[in-house]
Amino acid sequence: MVLEKKDQGFWEISPKVAIKDSYSLSLVYTPGVGKVSMEIAENPEKSFELTNKANSIAVIAELNGGGVSKTPSLEIKAALYNKFAGIDAYPLVLEASEAKEITEIIINLVPTFAGFVLTGFSEDKELKIKELLKKQKCNSLIVYDSGDDEKTAMFLRSLLGKNLIESLELPEEEENLSLGEKSVELHKRAKGVIKINCKANFEEICKNPDGANQSTLKGNLVAVISDGSAVLGLGNIGAEAALPVMEGKSALFKTLGGVDAMPICLKTQNTEELIKIISKISPILGGINLEDISAPRCFEIEKALIEKLNIPVFHDDQHGTAVVVLAGFINALKLTEKKVDKLKVVVNGAGAGAIAVSKLLISYGVKNIILCDRTGSIFNGRAEGMNPFKQNMAEITNPNKEKGMLKDIIKNADFFIGLSAANVVNREMVKSMAKKAVIFALANPVPEIMPEDAIEAGAFIVATGRSDYKNQVNNSLAFPGIFRGVLDSGAEKITDEMKISAAFAIANLIQEQELNPEYIIPHALDLRVAPVVAKAVSEAANPKS
Secondary structure, X not given: OOOOOOOOOOEEEEEOOOOOOHHHHHHHOOOOHHHHHHHHHHOHHHHHHHOHHHHEEEEEEEOOEOOEOOHHHHHHHHHHHHHHHOOEXXXXXXXXXXXXXXXXXXXHHOOOOOEEEEOOOOHHHHHHHHHHHHHOOOOOEEEEOOOOHHHHHHHHHHHHOOOOOOOOOOOOOOOOOOHHHHHHHHHHHHOOOEEEEEOOOHHHHHHOHHHXXXXXXXXXXXXXXXXXXXXXXXXXXXXXXXXXXXXXXXXXXXXXXXXXXEEEEOOOOOHHHHHHHXXXXXXXXXXXXXXXXXXXXXXXXXXXXXXXXXXXXXXXXXXXXXXXXXXXXXXXHHHHOOOHHHOEEEEEOOOXXXXXXXXXXXXXXXXXXXXXEOOEEOOOOOOXXXXXXXXXXXXXXXXXXXXXXXXHHOOOOOEEEEOXXXXXXXXXXXXXXXXXXXXXXXXXXXXXXXXXHHHHOOOOEEEEOOOOOOOEOOHHHOHXXXXXXXXXXXXXXXXXXXXXXXXXXXXXXXXXXXXXXOEOOOOOOOOOHHHHHHHHXXXXXXXXO
């Protein structure tokens, strides 16, 4: 059973397309969505065709400005735009800001929204914002709230045009197209994969708004935020191109955890600007899920936001990946019958996910873990291609100071964990590994080695990040339940104890008699997962005295 908040807030974020099996997951999220992102990377204007952007509006107010002091009033306004005109309106409450800061925030939100409604600002500030936006040559739709919600909604509808959806049906599975092409077709038909709905209790809330002051969505609302600098395994393809991935993530949040997740893609890739903007838009949010932000900037951004905000901040590429890898690792280790402290584990990649995975495996008891990057193995004393984060890892990994490229380091390894790039492992490299070798080839959408090639070369267990193969190491096994747990428990931070508890909860769902080389981790859409992860996280957040 999926855990969800009942009757909280006035609106909700819902999937347009039911995610119910591997095929639908592969079209809404990975691996198919990568093709959608690449289409937009080549032509950012396609974000209006392939995502929900064309029908998405941000309704912006200040927390303490212009008489807008209560979040429910802004949520009601956003819900009314949806009710009157079918507009997907997202309320964004900002910390009190100067006109220049508000202008910067709007410009950085342009990749996500077709337009903006400014409400509750003074006339002087509105005029200043308008002037600054003109100087910045911002061509987005900017509307100043008239005070009549129905009139504003209908005016917006006339400016946005009709939001015609061809079909919410999935392309036929046997259709003669690649997964990526089918994903593009789905996104084109549905115009993105998420939408806004007014809640069923909306009429009652409108009759008694004073009684609804505590009924905001904050306790169930997470922002899924990216700058497009490290999208899937596709690299720095920009904020617009990241939007389909963030929408897919939002759909999974709701499907699996009952969490309302708002996709936000920001134009800037400046670390300090990202920290500032995310902090400014945080008042309405119950949590922040950072996504597809390149290393090492992602470490600095996450650290700064955790220190600055009193809501949970979670970089999924680091910690979600680490939790699910550890869950699969725990069960794979049972099948190999090897001792954790005797293993040789090779991790290819030295970005956010690789570092977080390595640290969590060390916490679990792995003694000999070696990271490799393009330059080769990372060891204490290496000078070339290092940074403070790699140096930190050099000091706690590769105890024997093995040197060489991946093809040298992978020899006699018990586990290979790839968080890097497509096709960097070949059959000869697999053959050089230890008996009962385990391969986690997690690059998306194309893994480091295709499973059939790894198996043919003698691998005992193979996992990928893809939904069309066995043993999918998918972050969706972690983040919906983790956020469900922290939101329900009221925790302000996500700790290592919570992550480890989540990993064991996922691993232990597979009974000993079920465990086999093709089933070391639950299916990404196993509805048992989010509730047990949420329970484990809540218990870790509030341990019994």
